[in-house]
Amino acid sequence: MKELYDKKKKDNNESHSLHIIVDEAHNILSSNSDRESKEWKDYRLETFEEIIKEGRKFNVFMTIASQRPSDISATIISQLHNYFLHRLINNNDLLAVEKTISYLDKVSADSIPNLATGTCILAGLMAKIPVVIKVNEIKR
Incomplete structure (x- = not known):
């Protein structure tokens, strides 16, 4: 991924964008993981943090999905622009969301x-105020 990002930075072809989608992001973007060496963890987090902070300048965008936002680097969470927040019940996750998402008011956070x-x-730049959305089930 770092190679793709660096290539996009160099080329910066505005007619093409790079979209990085990370599912189960708490497994990849965690600053608390003990599954790899400290050097690899630092490199991984620095790479994603650079992409999330600087990528928009180069038409590079990131979408993350996680059921455990408290396990994701606070730097990454705070740099996102739009949030689709589904039900969370873990206190650590709720506190992380309240602490890092400036677009969220108390009433919305409490719900x-x-x-x-x-x-x-x-909540985010897409909506002037937090909005409750009902997502229709996909019929199979």
């Missing part, structure tokens, strides 16, 4: 543990 399945709160 997160009570959100129904398929319901989320959209």
Whole structure:
């Protein structure tokens, strides 16, 4: 990924963008992981933190999904622009969300543990105020 990002920075072709999608982001973007060496963890986090901070200048965008936001680097969480917040009940996750997402008001934050399945709160640059959204189930 670092190679793709560096290539995009060098080329900076504005007609093409690079979208990085990270599912289960708490497994990859955690500053608390003990699964690898400190050097590798530092390199990995520095790479993602650079992308999230600087990538927009080069048409590089990141989408992350996680059920454990408290395990993700606070630098990364705070640099995101839009959040779709589904039900969270873990106190550490709720505190992390409240602490790092400036777009979220207290009423919206307090409602997160009570959100129904398929319901989320959209907060960020896309919405002037946090908005509750109902996501329709996909019929298979």
